[in-house]
Amino acid sequence: MYGLGIVKGMAVTLRHFTETYLDDLRWAFRGGRYHNEEALKVRQHLGKNRGAVTINYPEEKLPMPERFRFIPFLVTDDPPPGQNWGHDWCTSCGICAKVCPPQCIWIKRGTKPNGRPKPEPEEFYIDIDICMNCGFCAEFCPFDAIKMDHDYELADYDRTYSHIHDKARLSKPISYWREIVPAKAAAEEAARELAEQSKGKRRSKDDEPEPQLADDVQRQLFYKGVLY
Amino acid sequence: MSDEALSEEAMQNEVVEVRVHTDPVEEAVERLTERFPEVVEDPRPDFGGYMVPANQIRDVAAYVRDELGFDYLSSVTGLDLIDEGKMEVVYHTYSIDKGGSALVLKVHVDREEPTVPSLTPMWPGADFQEREIWDLYGINFEGHPDQRRILLWDGFEGHPMRKDWHEPFYEEEHKPFGSRWPGGEVFRAEERNPYGKNVQYPAGWQPESLEFNPDTEVYAGMTVTREATPGLKTEKVTVNMGPQHPSTHGVFRMVVTLDGETVLKLEPVMGYLHRNHEQIGERNTFIQNIPFTDRLDYLSSMGNNHGYVLAVEQLLGSKVPERAEWIRILMVELNRISNHAWALGFLLNDMGAFQTPALYMITERELIVDFFEATAGSRMMCNYMRFGGVAYDLPTEFRGQPTMEFLDELIYEQIPRFIEEMDVYLTNNEIVRARGIGVGTLSAEEAIAYSTAGPVLRASGVPYDVRRAEPYSYYDELDFDIAVFYNGDVYDRYLVRIEEMRQSVRILKQILPHLRSTMGAPIVEGKPQYAIRVPRGGDAYGRVENPKGELGFYITAKTRSSNPERYHVRAPSFINLTALGKMCRGHKVADIVTILGSIDIVLGEVDR
Ligand code: SF4
Ligand code: SF4
Numbered sequence: 001m002y003g004l005g006i007v008k009g010m011a012v013t014l015r016h017f018t019e020t021y022l023d024d025l026r027w028a029f030r031g032g033r034y035h036n037e038e039a040l041k042v043r044q045h046l047g048k049n050r051g052a053v054t055i056n057y058p059e060e061k062l063p064m065p066e067r068f069r070f071i072p073f074l075v076t077d078d079p080p081p082g083q084n085w086g087h088d089w090c091t092s093c094g095i096c097a098k099v100c101p102p103q104c105i106w107i108k109r110g111t112k113p114n115g116r117p118k119p120e121p122e123e124f125y126i127d128i129d130i131c132m133n134c135g136f137c138a139e140f141c142p143f144d145a146i147k148m149d150h151d152y153e154l155a156d157y158d159r160t161y162s163h164i165h166d167k168a169r170l171s172k173p174i175s176y177w178r179e180i181v182p183a184k185a186a187a188e189e190a191a192r193e194l195a196e197q198s199k200g201k202r203r204s205k206d207d208e209p210e211p212q213l214a215d216d217v218q219r220q221l222f223y224k225g226v227l228y
Numbered sequence: 229m230s231d232e233a234l235s236e237e238a239m240q241n242e243v244v245e246v247r248v249h250t251d252p253v254e255e256a257v258e259r260l261t262e263r264f265p266e267v268v269e270d271p272r273p274d275f276g277g278y279m280v281p282a283n284q285i286r287d288v289a290a291y292v293r294d295e296l297g298f299d300y301l302s303s304v305t306g307l308d309l310i311d312e313g314k315m316e317v318v319y320h321t322y323s324i325d326k327g328g329s330a331l332v333l334k335v336h337v338d339r340e341e342p343t344v345p346s347l348t349p350m351w352p353g354a355d356f357q358e359r360e361i362w363d364l365y366g367i368n369f370e371g372h373p374d375q376r377r378i379l380l381w382d383g384f385e386g387h388p389m390r391k392d393w394h395e396p397f398y399e400e401e402h403k404p405f406g407s408r409w410p411g412g413e414v415f416r417a418e419e420r421n422p423y424g425k426n427v428q429y430p431a432g433w434q435p436e437s438l439e440f441n442p443d444t445e446v447y448a449g450m451t452v453t454r455e456a457t458p459g460l461k462t463e464k465v466t467v468n469m470g471p472q473h474p475s476t477h478g479v480f481r482m483v484v485t486l487d488g489e490t491v492l493k494l495e496p497v498m499g500y501l502h503r504n505h506e507q508i509g510e511r512n513t514f515i516q517n518i519p520f521t522d523r524l525d526y527l528s529s530m531g532n533n534h535g536y537v538l539a540v541e542q543l544l545g546s547k548v549p550e551r552a553e554w555i556r557i558l559m560v561e562l563n564r565i566s567n568h569a570w571a572l573g574f575l576l577n578d579m580g581a582f583q584t585p586a587l588y589m590i591t592e593r594e595l596i597v598d599f600f601e602a603t604a605g606s607r608m609m610c611n612y613m614r615f616g617g618v619a620y621d622l623p624t625e626f627r628g629q630p631t632m633e634f635l636d637e638l639i640y641e642q643i644p645r646f647i648e649e650m651d652v653y654l655t656n657n658e659i660v661r662a663r664g665i666g667v668g669t670l671s672a673e674e675a676i677a678y679s680t681a682g683p684v685l686r687a688s689g690v691p692y693d694v695r696r697a698e699p700y701s702y703y704d705e706l707d708f709d710i711a712v713f714y715n716g717d718v719y720d721r722y723l724v725r726i727e728e729m730r731q732s733v734r735i736l737k738q739i740l741p742h743l744r745s746t747m748g749a750p751i752v753e754g755k756p757q758y759a760i761r762v763p764r765g766g767d768a769y770g771r772v773e774n775p776k777g778e779l780g781f782y783i784t785a786k787t788r789s790s791n792p793e794r795y796h797v798r799a800p801s802f803i804n805l806t807a808l809g810k811m812c813r814g815h816k817v818a819d820i821v822t823i824l825g826s827i828d829i830v831l832g833e834v835d836r
Contacts, residue, residue, distance in 0.1 A: 005655075009657045100404075106407075106409075109409070132609070135605055160416065
């Protein structure tokens with residue numbers, strides 16, 4: 001019969017249309033379908049969701065998965081009281097600047113008073129207009145000193161210099177990293193400890209530091225994916 | 229029957245089932261070199277392919293196409309061999325019937341006045357590709373019916389892919405740039421090249437003196453030629469559809485000549501999103517290109533990653549661990565489903581079912597891209613594959629559910645349910661049928677001649693799928709059918725995509741047990757490295773069946789170099805557009821929109 005296809009299709013639309021309202025009713029006495037943590041979880045859960053799955057951003061936000069990556073930040077020690085950040089973890093080795101695909105990292109290596117390079121950046125810039133959020137800098141930094149952030153609300157009225165993040169803007173304490181990605185941060189910490197131990201062992205044996213191994217151990221832990 | 233006898237019988241059965249892979253290329257080459265003694269193997273070590281003298285390329289191509297059966301000209305690539313003072317054009321031809329690898333033909337011409345006979349008269353699919361080479365390299369294709377710039381604007385000075393052409397923000401030949409470390413002084417590229425100085429003009433041309441007659445220049449498209457068809461009061465009108473038009477899926481223009489409502493001629497105009505991706509790729513190191521490939525066809529970045537790493541792995545000689553291969557297939561097939569869901573949703577948009585089907589379609593896609601985000605870190609710009617493996621293992625859990633449980637539910641329930649629902653919803657809908665059947669037809673011969681790929685090719689009755697024709701990864705071990713339909717119209721392209729989603733589900737079901745059994749196994753070969761150098765130079769062509777069609781990467785490199793010498797993308801969206809004019813001719817103006825929707829283009833890949 002001509003038109004049967006349309007009728008069948010309309011039935012699908014009708015079901016989709018009513019489902020959301022029915023779900024609304026279901027949640028009516030449990031805090032509502034929207035702006036409700038519990039309902040959001042169910043709405044996002046595969047197989048349990050009924051009706052529209054949309055999120056009322058910005059009132060509702062999806063939790064970020066740990067591996068979510070946005071503009072990087074620099075890790076520092078937890079700050080001493082009265083200060084915003086502590087000692088930089090970055091040793092200004094330059095690996096991140098070399099691997100960065102659009103070349104948006106600028107690092108000025110620190111110098112000691114005697115003119116020798118100091119393992120600490122004097123200046124560190126990332127042009128976030130150019131950054132493509134690829135995550136290579138965090139992936140290849142051997143010192144866990146640069147990490148991908150979860151803060152994606154960076155809209156700004158100025159499109160020039162406010163988008164060049166300097167060291168002050170980039171630095172965030174390690175406690176922040178632990179807060180946004182607890183499991184991954186713990187795994188990294190375990191890896192660092194392991195690396196430290198194996199390094200210590202080697203030292204005591206034949207006085208030959210082998211940073212390669214430490215690196216290796218750390219990578220393996222990551223790539224296994226079992227730790228987080 | 230004893231166990232031994234059983235297993236013996238099983239063995240015999242197996243022997244019967246084993247297909248004999250004879251390389252069609254070897255046989256063809258034998259005949260080719262016999263017929264044309266001037267055709268010789270590329271003498272450079274580690275380079276493949278056969279050198280053809282420029283004045284013979286047409287004869288050789290005709291012989292290859294008609295006698296040897298390599299009837300599918302997949303890719304035409306230009307190269308600038310500045311050290312040798314030469315320009316090169318590389319043709320990749322395939323045999324649709326026999327499958328297998330490419331018969332590669334290469335032509336060397338003098339760099340000062342590069343001229344190569346055009347193959348467009350034989351293979352209309354070479355049209356846009358040769359125009360692109362003219363545009364970017366300045367190689368002149370003799371006999372090309374319409375040799376104009378295609379990606380850049382007409383007043384552009386120079387040919388930007390030549391090795392001696394430097395962009396206004398040029399810093400160094402290769403990354404990493406020395407100015408970034410250890411004495412990094414930050415600057416903005418716009419400051420060094422303020423507006424007005426960042427463009428080069430042809431000599432003697434003043435932008436201020438640009439005289440501009442709106443009637444002839446901008447509205448050239450709207451000229452009405454008062455030339456009535458006998459007996460009917462119609463006028464020939466030329467209309468611009470785009471560049472800003474909701475139906476063009478991006479910034480894309482079609483110059484359409486209409487007789488009343490009937491399309492007489494349609495010509496795509498593109499390049500609005502051109503960023504010289506290939507030159508960026510040649511400045512980049514090998515690993516830096518991976519995130520850039522995400523930006524080509526941004527709806528299927530996993531597939532783009534896959535094609536690129538396959539090409540570079542040929543140069544590196546990597547061996548991918550088993551688990552990594554299964555994860556790659558998992559990601560690529562999920563990506564195919566999400567891409568087709570998007571394509572079909574927006575095809576329906578183009579037919580006039582505004583947004584409702586599109587939103588139903590992308591509900592499941594949402595789950596897939598969120599899974600990508602949990603695994604790779606980003607929903608669309610996945611940057612997930614690495615040379616010799618993948619970047620991360622699957623997460624242990626996704627949204628509070630163990631990952632494997634989630635995948636089971638997704639692959640066994642959610643996605644099949646969604647596909648069947650959409651099937652009920654749309655396939656027999658009378659409007660979809662009326663708008664789709666018989667619209668934008670392309671016969672099998674035309675589809676091959678126009679070098680179309682992917683669903684466009686398969687909807688025309690050509691069962692050609694790279695996953696079967698030249699299996700990569702573990703596709704030869706997987707059981708699936710090539711979706712093929714025979715009418716070559718919009719409706720069949722719709723059906724092909726629905727069927728391909730079903731086949732993807734079938735593949736996914738087969739790889740779940742492998743993902744379970746390889747849990748915890750290595751996912752990348754060796755230690756991840758950021759400074760990768762190829763042990764040997766040479767050229768490599770890696771191709772995958774992307775949702776849009778065959779995506780190929782042609783890469784050449786010098787020995788021990790850390791960046792590609794040539795990085796070419798065979799972009800399926802771009803090449804499929806070659807046939808758009810042909811498909812639209814004779815149809816109504818409203819059909820253009822559905823025909824374009826049925827090709828499923830992404831402008832990031834068209835314009836590169
Ligand atoms: S790779 Fe890490 S330690 Fe090295 S410069 Fe970058 S942030 Fe600093
Ligand atoms: S995320 Fe990628 S683009 Fe951004 S700073 Fe790091 S390496 Fe560079």
